[in-house]
Amino acid sequence: MNYISELRAALGDANVLTDPAELYVYGADWSPMTSSEIRPPDVVVQPKTTRGVQRTVKIAHAHEIPVVAGGGLTGMLGGALALFGGIFIDTTAMNSIIEVDPKNQTVRVQAGATLQEVNDAVNPYGLWLPHQPESKWVSTVGAAIACDNDSTFGVRYGKILNCLLSAEIVTGTGEVLELGHRKAHFTSSGYKLKDLLAGSEGTLGVVTEATLKLEPIPETRFVEMLVFRRMGSAVDYLSRLLKAGVCIEAAHINCKRRLKFYTHAYTAKHGREPEIPTWAEALLAVAFAGDKKISSMQRDYAIDIASEFEAEVVKEREIVESWWASKYTLDFEPFKQKWPDSQKTKKFGAADPGVPVGRLEEFYHKFIEVAEKHNLDIIGMNAYLEHPNSIGFSLSCAVFVDYRNADEVRRFRMFHDELSKLAVEFDGTMSTFMSDTHQKAPYLELEHGNSLKYMKEIKRLFDPKGIMNPGKKFVREEG
Amino acid sequence: MTTAGLEEFEDELETCFGASCGFCERGCPVYQAMKVRTLSMKGRNRTMLGLLNNRFEITPSVIQAAFECTLCGNCDRWCSLKNTDHTRAFREYLLKHGVAPMKEHSSLLASMKNYGNPWFQPRSARAKWLRGLDIPKAATGKQNVLFFAGCTSAVTKPLMSSLVASAKLLRRAGVDFAVMGQDEPCCGSTLLRVGQTDAFRELEKENFEKFEVLGIDKIVTACPGCYTTLKKSAERLKSGIEIVHITQEIVHLIRSGDLKVRKSSERMTYHDPCHLGRLGGIFDEPREIVKATANFVEMPNHGLESRCCGAGAGLQAAFPQLSRELALRKMEEAKETGATTLVTCCPFCETQLGNLPGVKVVDLMELLLEATADD
Numbered sequence A: 001m002n003y004i005s006e007l008r009a010a011l012g013d014a015n016v017l018t019d020p021a022e023l024y025v026y027g028a029d030w031s032p033m034t035s036s037e038i039r040p041p042d043v044v045v046q047p048k049t050t051r052g053v054q055r056t057v058k059i060a061h062a063h064e065i066p067v068v069a070g071g072g073l074t075g076m077l078g079g080a081l082a083l084f085g086g087i088f089i090d091t092t093a094m095n096s097i098i099e100v101d102p103k104n105q106t107v108r109v110q111a112g113a114t115l116q117e118v119n120d121a122v123n124p125y126g127l128w129l130p131h132q133p134e135s136k137w138v139s140t141v142g143a144a145i146a147c148d149n150d151s152t153f154g155v156r157y158g159k160i161l162n163c164l165l166s167a168e169i170v171t172g173t174g175e176v177l178e179l180g181h182r183k184a185h186f187t188s189s190g191y192k193l194k195d196l197l198a199g200s201e202g203t204l205g206v207v208t209e210a211t212l213k214l215e216p217i218p219e220t221r222f223v224e225m226l227v228f229r230r231m232g233s234a235v236d237y238l239s240r241l242l243k244a245g246v247c248i249e250a251a252h253i254n255c256k257r258r259l260k261f262y263t264h265a266y267t268a269k270h271g272r273e274p275e276i277p278t279w280a281e282a283l284l285a286v287a288f289a290g291d292k293k294i295s296s297m298q299r300d301y302a303i304d305i306a307s308e309f310e311a312e313v314v315k316e317r318e319i320v321e322s323w324w325a326s327k328y329t330l331d332f333e334p335f336k337q338k339w340p341d342s343q344k345t346k347k348f349g350a351a352d353p354g355v356p357v358g359r360l361e362e363f364y365h366k367f368i369e370v371a372e373k374h375n376l377d378i379i380g381m382n383a384y385l386e387h388p389n390s391i392g393f394s395l396s397c398a399v400f401v402d403y404r405n406a407d408e409v410r411r412f413r414m415f416h417d418e419l420s421k422l423a424v425e426f427d428g429t430m431s432t433f434m435s436d437t438h439q440k441a442p443y444l445e446l447e448h449g450n451s452l453k454y455m456k457e458i459k460r461l462f463d464p465k466g467i468m469n470p471g472k473k474f475v476r477e478e479g
Numbered sequence B: 001m002t003t004a005g006l007e008e009f010e011d012e013l014e015t016c017f018g019a020s021c022g023f024c025e026r027g028c029p030v031y032q033a034m035k036v037r038t039l040s041m042k043g044r045n046r047t048m049l050g051l052l053n054n055r056f057e058i059t060p061s062v063i064q065a066a067f068e069c070t071l072c073g074n075c076d077r078w079c080s081l082k083n084t085d086h087t088r089a090f091r092e093y094l095l096k097h098g099v100a101p102m103k104e105h106s107s108l109l110a111s112m113k114n115y116g117n118p119w120f121q122p123r124s125a126r127a128k129w130l131r132g133l134d135i136p137k138a139a140t141g142k143q144n145v146l147f148f149a150g151c152t153s154a155v156t157k158p159l160m161s162s163l164v165a166s167a168k169l170l171r172r173a174g175v176d177f178a179v180m181g182q183d184e185p186c187c188g189s190t191l192l193r194v195g196q197t198d199a200f201r202e203l204e205k206e207n208f209e210k211f212e213v214l215g216i217d218k219i220v221t222a223c224p225g226c227y228t229t230l231k232k233s234a235e236r237l238k239s240g241i242e243i244v245h246i247t248q249e250i251v252h253l254i255r256s257g258d259l260k261v262r263k264s265s266e267r268m269t270y271h272d273p274c275h276l277g278r279l280g281g282i283f284d285e286p287r288e289i290v291k292a293t294a295n296f297v298e299m300p301n302h303g304l305e306s307r308c309c310g311a312g313a314g315l316q317a318a319f320p321q322l323s324r325e326l327a328l329r330k331m332e333e334a335k336e337t338g339a340t341t342l343v344t345c346c347p348f349c350e351t352q353l354g355n356l357p358g359v360k361v362v363d364l365m366e367l368l369l370e371a372t373a374d375d
Helices: A003-011 A020-024 A050-063 A115-125 A141-147 A231-244 A256-262 A264-270 A292-309 A317-329 A357-373 A406-425 A437-443 A451-462 B006-019 B029-034 B041-052 B060-067 B083-096 B103-115 B123-130 B151-155 B157-172 B189-193 B197-214 B224-236 B246-256 B284-293 B320-336 B347-354 B364-371
Strands: A043-045 A067-070 A087-090 A097-101 A106-110 A164-171 A176-180 A205-213 A220-228 A250-255 A282-290 A347-351 A377-385 A393-401 B145-148 B218-221 B242-245 B267-270 B341-344 B360-363
Touching (some): A020 B041, A050 A087, A097 A115, A115 A141, A141 A205, A176 A205, A231 A292, A256 A377, B006 B041, B029 B320, B103 B189, B151 B347, B157 B347, B218 B246, B267 B284, B341 B347
Parallel strands (some): B267 B341
Antiparallel strands (some): A220 A282, A250 A282
């Protein structure tokens, strides 16, 4: 019996897809690629339970077939694409909310639940999951863990790992493991294997369930935008706010080019670009949330001290609301500027490095230089604060990519690689929200040096046959 | 644009592939029930693209992707692309490339051809609801306003009372109108939804020629499917005939207070039929009527976000199990509001939801007429 027949016997015919049209839709994610590059898996399975995932992996293990698990397929660098064919585990049918525990502010979910489905389930209890990428409507819990993607509210709550208390995985041998510390918020016991899952891209196993820490929904939120003469001033200002004891909920520094990515609807409506002072080089969008009295006091104080940094508050609320909608509420009118109004011919492509806080401006100039060198249309840079109560940021160095043009896609990939390598030279990191995928695999040693061999050993422990998402993080070894 | 061929949408399909956001998945009732990617709009767009790019042949999954959709338009809510138009063009493309119409759809089409309605009822059945009402039959130059009953309500016995209520309310609103009785044609909605675009184009042309000959200035209808179909036909054919929904025509009676309405304390919710709400843009008038007659409560997914009942676009005929699943989900949402009655104004939604246990389903016009019975 071949492995597909075994999958049918184990999961039922309806849960094993082999029709080429059905497979085709799994052949691309959100990363810049031409449609001729769509590369479907050989078979797609849709298990409903951990047991179904386990059966799938055991069959794959016995036959040494690659296994890639995926959720909403909104990855920006091909992390969940089955480069070597094999089995794609579509986890989206595993979307049950297993337990909401309001007293302990936790939720246990199947990993195929979207981040929005989790919030739909816990919001009635006055709780929310603050890990909120823009793709939250389709990004699943398992994919968020595997990709370690970004969150609008990172500066207050961190990213998915800060919310993840425990996770169940199926390893590359089909063993089911629970990693983490149940409902305790942290632990000093053992090795923190759970933490290995964040950004692991399914190379160690498939996340099947997760226990997540929830937060109380704040009573109110104030969003402001300030303009600065330099990006560095915006960084200094944020550092000052933290020193002052201000609790920032979201902070994103946009270069002035990047703002235009959010004002397409504004421009269409008013027939002009929003009025931002010509001297402004950086725009900081910042949110404060909590009880109204406290949040408004914090907001007022933040505005008061802005003048010390020669910053001005953006008075036109429509610009601020437009930006916030594009990040959080996803209200369609302002949001559609991003998907797909502004992308009729070209799409958003980015590098995702992290650099030391004092070198933001220097890196920004490098980004412009590299994008121009590769003749790419620049969208701009956004520095998202992604670490709780610190000014550590993810950088989104974005360009438009004509995905109908193979040469431009190739130039985009060269741009991505060059900025990733440059970030290491800057004493930073190659990736802060897309993970490594196959794109960074050939040069991962630049960042990790000799520790890479330990990473490979860890992978071998979880996945001795190298079947779990092969080619991601590490170049696939032949044979 | 609604009848463009699939090839004409290729650039849009590429754009969807490029954007790949998948925001259409969240509100898609079929995808949420099935969790099959080719049944979400993103997956369907990608399927069309793969087909046009010769990445695969027409397979059973391709056919399923084309026809297992209610064309409810929720995907268009979150996208700049004309997704429901893509789907219609997809169906037409398959039929033109050797795919036989689904047998359930074929019978609808045969009935359209032989009886002028999709429900195998003789033409004379269209006039049954008019008995005892003394409404003039439309004749050349005799009237400005036509009340268009629509096939489904006119030939389905349990739905006829909603037409009677509509006619009585129109009279109260002082509208001088006529009907076409058994000569009333089908608006062609069914043809359009199942991919018979050429036949639809012929029919709409014939229909509007008839309306023009009769000297009609305005068509009032209570059927949401007829409303959007006739409205789009009028636009496409550049006809000067105004198409309105009955709620638009009579809501002034409520606003002005001219119609004395007894308001009950019963908790009622309102289901936006896809064709009237999301596709027709009429949300407020029906709500004003329900609010005037009962203790109104919204479902969580309402207005533009209303979830389809599952009856539309040939789904009920060809995929009854899925169609029922969608209806059950809708009914569950209604029940959770604590409402005891669900009000709607579409013959398809009423039939679909009225067959399920849960809350009572009432036609909007009948509700209003009942609330004014002693007036």
